[in-house]
Amino acid sequence: MDLTGATWRKSSRSSGNQGNCVEVADDLPGAVAVRDSKDRRGPVLVFAPASWAAFVAQAKRR
Structure with a gap:
């Protein structure tokens, strides 16, 4: 699959994880x-x- 045009995003909650996201x-x-x-x-x-x-x-329910 060609991912060249993909727009990647991180969760807004990931800032406190030392980049572990x-x-x-x-x-x-x-x-x-x-x-x-x-x-x-x-x-x-x-x-x-x-x-x-x-x-x-499912993740949101946990």
């Missing part, structure tokens, strides 16, 4: 990409939007 690009057609903010050239996980939404919804 993930970045999400949810502006891709039919996909949501996730990467480690400390290794921006490293591996990227790609999810279907519905799967990502289900994950986020």
